[in-house]
Amino acid sequence: MSEALKALSDAGVSIWLDDLSRERLDSGNLEQLIKEQHVVGVTTNPTIFANALSKGEAYDQQVKGLAAAGKTTAEAIREITTTDVRNACDVFTDVYKATDGVDGRVSIEVEPGLAMDTDGTIDQAKELWATVDRPNVLIKIPATKPGLPAITAATAAGISVNVTLIFGLERYQGVMDAYFSGLEQAADAGIDLSTIRSVASFFVSRVDTEYDKRLDAIGSDEAKSLRSKAAIANARLAYAAYQEAFSSDRWKALEAKGAGVQRPLWASTGVKDPNLPDTLYVTELVVANTVNTMPEKTLNAVADHGEIAGDKVTGTADEAQQVMDRLTAVGISYDDVIDILEKEGVDKFDVSWGELEQTVTDALKAATSA
Template sequence: MAQNDNLAALAAAGVSVWLDDLSRDRLNSGNLQELIDTKSVTGVTTNPSIFQAAMSKGHAYDQQLAELAARGADADSAVRTMTTDDVRNACDVFTQVYAATNSMDGRVSIEVDPRLANDTDQTIAQASELWKIVDRPNALIKIPGTKAGLPAITKAISEGISVNVTLIFSVDRYREVMAAYLAGLDQAKAAGHDLSTIRSVASFFVSRVDTEVDKRLDAIGSDEALALKGKAALANARLAYVAYQEVFDNGDTFAALASSGANPQRPLWASTGTKNPDYPDTLYVGDLVAPNTVNTMPEKTMDAFADHGEVHTDSILGRGAESQEVFDKLTAVGIDMDDVYVVLEDEGVEKFKVAWTELLDATKTQLSEASKG
């Protein structure tokens, strides 16, 4: 089967194409393998909302739920079993990709319980538990880039666990995430771990920034404010890439670790589905092209790019100064970006908590019904 030209061109420009979705149906039908074969997909990300959606539709999980009910499983353990089974099986689907890319791609992410986002010790414990349960070298454990998540990132990396840091909105927090990763690598080296086996991505959320900033610009309503709509998210991501280059391309700390086999922590563009219908549906894909990055897309966005996406290789590199000007103008019209980031992080954590709670409640009901026969 031939690869789609547009997505193949994106991959050739240095952007790993990952699917932001996973379900038992997608695995059982062979759809995931088809996406690998035809749409250059080299990885998968999941989150609580994705699992909640997957398990609320159809009957793919019915048999396993019945078996878990017969064993007396509670909702938490049942959800853990079903989600880790899906991630393990997806990791196996990506085995060849993992080998062909020297372990860089072929990655499948699973997130720690979002209710632990502000609990460092419990996040560390569950990251280790999930890593052991999935038991695949191409898994990534998702840890939120909250303040409490930062020491958990360092600890997980120090133990040789590959990590996807999620819910990053600001460049300042991204710098803290990179520092946490480097500290973890340093500790892993001291503990005798093979640094070449440790991988990490930093998931920098994109479209939600425009959603929140645009709402505030509309409220301000001036011509200067309205002229900035749709510009904050891309500028934010471009400045994040500048920070990535400073640390991993030109930084002495990483250079020393790289001589021991360490890999850079790649920027991953997340939340890349366009939420404003007035914006191009491929905006956060074609305009975020740079080497050694990942773009994790909802299938709708991936299909749109396959159909009419354009790869703009000049969309990030060399645009740091221009992006800083956008932020200077946002400040000038009265946008408090620090507040924007706080709101987005809080909303992101809460959204995943709600999805996880809904999943647990639904699973509890299904287990009860299954146990009654």
């Protein structure tokens, strides 16, 4: 076992893998990561499924069956992805039970095309929840404005939600409020709140990518000194907001009824800039009661040479705010950065979904003509 990953886990960070494939499931690789790399959960997205389906032959048998049954592309995607997620949930059953439902979680996302459709998101969240039919699945709902009431409605229905595509602090406040409202409605409906879990996926590396592009364009010494500081500062301020919300009287009333906290999840933790340490968004965001979901490349980097030096987040809010204030002072609008990142995030998943649809369409045609 990796000492660095053990130290990260011991520090209270749940290590989730940001990847899933039929090959990983069939080969036993996922079980190996659980046993040897402290992996206690998995996240997926359209990009991950598109990549998985485009490689190898692991899906061939299922695709042939779907083609023979006359399934549409949309139906085939649903069956293929929910099969992977259901099987992964089963692999994580022991982790789920050992952690009282906190970990052992596998996420599956509503279609990106529903990001601005509240009712469509609610309907698909309920459908995915029923189709996977495992208590340790998380349904990913984007933190767009139309996504917020969907988060509340899904939570109120007893569905465990992974809120994704969070970039900004104001929207994060809205996400936590949506979760609280959903729990309050669930309690009123007589649902056992201890059965509902949630994480809030706060994206990290993309924030630096957008800020650094703008800092490079400014080109001053002050701007250069601020490169690659925005993402970590933003995440640390998010953690401070989490601490405040989950120490409020409103939360304490829900906690007394058995509710579990909505943990911050650090997403997009693979480093985009090759000049940065490849473990940066892991080692600098160590703090208890959080999740860090990593692509395998980042997981391996942390295992190999990550230096875990304990809590790097608690008590850093003032320093983080100073960084964000300096970024504003050099002429970068925080709100503009966040708006662009959210739009790009939705667009990127839309593109990946289109690639997934094309891959499955081609596979169905090939299976039909074979």
